[in-house]
Amino acid sequence: MKTNQLMKRIFAGSLALVSALTVGTTAFAAKTKIADVSQYQGNINWSKASKDLRMTIIRVKHGNPGDSDYRIDSKRNVNANGAYKHGTPFGQYDFAEFNSSADAVNDARQFYALSNKHARFYVLDNEKRGAGAKGHEQTYVNAWYKTMRTLTNKPLVYYSYESYVHVHKMNYSKFNGSWIADYGAKPDVSTDLWQYTSSGSLSGISGRVDLSRTVDNSTVTKWYTNTPKATYFTSVSNGQQLRATRNINRYKTANLTGKVGSLKYNSNLTAKAIARSSHGTYRVQLSDGSYITANKGYIQAR
Template identity: 80%
Template sequence: MKTNSLFKKIFAGSLALVSALTIGTTAFAAKTKIADVSQYQGNINWSKASKDLRMTIIRVKHGNPGDRDYRVDPKRNVNANGAHKYGVPFGQYDFTEFNSSKDAVNDARQFYALSNKNAKFYALDNEKRVSGAKGSEQSYVNAWYSTMRKLTNKPLVYYSYQSYVSLHKINASKFNGSWIANYSKKPNVPTDLWQYSSTGSLSGISGHVDLSRTVNNSKVTSWYTNTPKDTYFTSVSNGQKLRVTRNVNKYKTANLTGKTGSLKYNTIVTAKSIARSTGGTYRIQLSDGSYMTANKSYVQVQ
């Protein structure tokens, strides 16, 4: 009788363990979809979407100031915060309409300034050429890439349609990877991530959504798992010119207390010296005596 009771307990425990493992495996397996989202997906239920998503790529803006159809995506922060809250790794993308290399530089700076600090990587969405643009599309792509590489050491990904890449003979080998759309079959141009559908479905979204699948799984995974840590300036020269790359505040102290003003992205400031907070974090003292972050994600050498 005792032996039978013990057997029943062991058997019941085994079933519980198998059940738990099965549920865990099923839950993990469910997180297989890769979707890109924007304002056109409306109000996303990120609690539900997170059950399906392996990762997501979120739009920040469409075009550049001066473009006829320029707009900042009104859902960029809502979507970034929702994905982050529910543990969905995300990158962000910049839909561009270049008309010159200078335009590409300004576009990259604004895109970076509007991006979310929790983004794991950044993608250039290069699928539309402005009428009247005279330079080569490759030169515009290179200008965007070079500007972004100076702003961040996070992965940079190139996105376009197979037909657009072929038409303009785009070489994206400098990027950390490529993401190509072709809805009929696998792209015949180099790609690590294949956007295969514009009519996909996803929990938490009513209506269609773009879906992608990996071609080079290890490379795509590296975009959101090998995110570099923030680095800080540890020295500056008195009088050195620096460019603010994201909107930041100025403070009375190196502990960043007593706000004295704000600095808009692209503002050029003059450094005086390096200081440290009571916790040891590096700060930049400006020529007016105020202090700002020394995080290189927010400021760069001019």
């Protein structure tokens, strides 16, 4: 009797363990999809979508001010906050329409300023030629890349269609990876992530969505797992000129308490000294006596 009861308990425990492992394995296996999303996916149920997604790539904007089809993605913050809340790592992308090198520089600065601080990597979506880009596509891509590299040490990824890469002979070897679209077959150009369909399905989205699969799994994984740590200015000279690369606030104290104002990205700043918070975090004291973050993800030397 005791032996039978013991065997029953062992059997029941084994079933419970197998059940738990199966659920865990199924849940893990479900997180295999890679989707890019924008306002065109409407209101995404991120609780459901997160159960399918290995990662996602979220649009920030389309074009630059002055372009006839310029728009800031109305769901960029909702989607970024939803993905972050539900534990889905994400990057963000910039649909560009370059007309000049100056346009590419301004495009990169605005894109970075509008991006979410939790983005693990940034993508240049280079699939549409601006009116003045003929013969200069590579020059403008290089200007975007160079500008972004001064703003962040997070991975930078190049996106385009296979046909665009061929026609314009694009070189994106400086980027930390590539994401290439071809809905017929695996791209015949260098690619780490392959966007293979625009009519995929995903839990939490009622319509169709772009889906991608990895070609170089190791490279793609690094985009969202090897996120560099924040770096800070540890010294400045009195009168040194700085530039805000994101919208930031000014405060009365080095603990960033007592907000006294805000600054828009690209604002010029004059530093007075470096200060430390009560926890030892570096801050910049400005010439007017107020304090701002010393995080190089938010300010840069001019």
